[in-house]
Amino acid sequence: MSEDCIFCGIVAGEVPSYTLYEDDEVVSFLDVNPASDGHALVVPKGHDERLAEMDDAAVAATFTTARDVAAALEDALAPPGYNVVQNNGAAAGQEVDHAHVHVIPRTPGDDVAFGWQPGDLDEERAEELVERVGEHL
Numbered sequence: 001m002s003e004d005c006i007f008c009g010i011v012a013g014e015v016p017s018y019t020l021y022e023d024d025e026v027v028s029f030l031d032v033n034p035a036s037d038g039h040a041l042v043v044p045k046g047h048d049e050r051l052a053e054m055d056d057a058a059v060a061a062t063f064t065t066a067r068d069v070a071a072a073l074e075d076a077l078a079p080p081g082y083n084v085v086q087n088n089g090a091a092a093g094q095e096v097d098h099a100h101v102h103v104i105p106r107t108p109g110d111d112v113a114f115g116w117q118p119g120d121l122d123e124e125r126a127e128e129l130v131e132r133v134g135e136h137l
């Protein structure tokens, strides 16, 4: 638990939330400022800031629950699609520094925006990346 962390406050029951699901490892609740109807968050109970800091058990529980929440949203609301989003660092849009996963139901023409301009993968850079990143895996 981290002082001043709003999600730790929710995990501890000190901050109210509309809880969809809870077990020993994770809690899932509705986002207070939803991008779309049904926008849910899945939050591991342990305080890690980013995905790469989480241990295997926390990752497994978080993403298994994200799958289950997605399936439940499909069963309950039948959205034509959904995004699973996980932001790490302010540069990536992370506002709450407690790792979490968004499950965001999507409908055609909604005003939820993700996106980037597709680039071209440079062959030389690709080979360099395979080598440089690969040696850390």
Ligand code: 5GP
Residues within 6 Å of the ligand: 006, 015, 017, 018, 029, 030, 031, 032, 033, 034, 041, 086, 087, 093, 094, 095, 096, 097
């Ligand atoms: P991030 O940008 O860090 O990936 O997403 C944080 C999300 O947490 C935002 O979508 C924001 O609306 C949501 N959020 C922030 N504070 C609270 C809160 O106190 N309760 C709930 N339910 N959601 C929150």
Ligand code: ZN
Residues within 6 Å of the ligand: 001, 002, 005, 006, 007, 008, 009, 046, 047, 048, 097, 098
């Ligand atoms: Zn926290």
